Amino acid sequence: MKIRIGDIRFLFPEGKDKALTFSYDDARDYDRRLVSIFDKYQVKATFHLNSGTLNMDGYVTAAEVKELYVNHEVACHAVSHPFFNQLSKTQMVAEIYEDRRALEQCCGKLVRGMSYPFGEYNEQMIRTASDLGIVYNRTVGSTMDFSLPADFMKWNPTCHHMQVTDALMENFLNAPAYRNLSLFYIWGHSYEFEDAHNWEHISGICEKLGGREDVWYATNIEIYEYVEAMRAMVMSADGDLLYNPTAVTLYLRVGDRVVTLSPGRCQSLNE
Numbered sequence: 001m002k003i004r005i006g007d008i009r010f011l012f013p014e015g016k017d018k019a020l021t022f023s024y025d026d027a028r029d030y031d032r033r034l035v036s037i038f039d040k041y042q043v044k045a046t047f048h049l050n051s052g053t054l055n056m057d058g059y060v061t062a063a064e065v066k067e068l069y070v071n072h073e074v075a076c077h078a079v080s081h082p083f084f085n086q087l088s089k090t091q092m093v094a095e096i097y098e099d100r101r102a103l104e105q106c107c108g109k110l111v112r113g114m115s116y117p118f119g120e121y122n123e124q125m126i127r128t129a130s131d132l133g134i135v136y137n138r139t140v141g142s143t144m145d146f147s148l149p150a151d152f153m154k155w156n157p158t159c160h161h162m163q164v165t166d167a168l169m170e171n172f173l174n175a176p177a178y179r180n181l182s183l184f185y186i187w188g189h190s191y192e193f194e195d196a197h198n199w200e201h202i203s204g205i206c207e208k209l210g211g212r213e214d215v216w217y218a219t220n221i222e223i224y225e226y227v228e229a230m231r232a233m234v235m236s237a238d239g240d241l242l243y244n245p246t247a248v249t250l251y252l253r254v255g256d257r258v259v260t261l262s263p264g265r266c267q268s269l270n271e
């Protein structure tokens, strides 16, 4: 049977149609407890760190960054948590470049992600961050849905963790067929659980959403890399030939089959 181009749909890795990611800012020492919860339920998170506050009282130390976040992603949150709309261009460069350099030194890995301190950004800041190697930047604007970002430099999360309800989780887990891919992106700060005495809230979310066959548990940068690879896939006009020019294995649903497309491979769907 001839495949119609509209019958070809991307899937997440391993052929899954849902993805969950968390994003926690500021590197307060309560991150230690939060990491232990994420690791218990084997979910993945990104931690956005201010390199300038590491080692201060109540914050994670530079020496522990590599080991503490080993199962997760370390990303930028600027050196000193400034209001970006109040900075000169040179200060913007210094806040991002120095944060990236210091965090890469701490964890021995590439650091390419960021979240906006106070959620504040402008076009100059986006250009500066891009020029310094930042590929995505998270805002604090909730979408309350499970869509993929149109622009990774203005990546709106699904919601803050206090906006996560049983109804929202049910909606994610029982996605209507038309939705195709669903991304649940939850953000917050670990100290909020301590301040509100509600650590059980995050444990409950992880228990409900963790350990599921149909959900891909990924850091922010893993989602970015996969979605960018999807968007880079080359397709013939009739959809018969697919070419994957990236270093990422792509998964697609073609009718009722799951097709994998290896890095560098060009393949016909009618083979």
Ligand SMILES: [Zn+2]
Binding pocket: 025, 026, 077, 081, 116, 117, 118
């Ligand atoms: Zn912050």
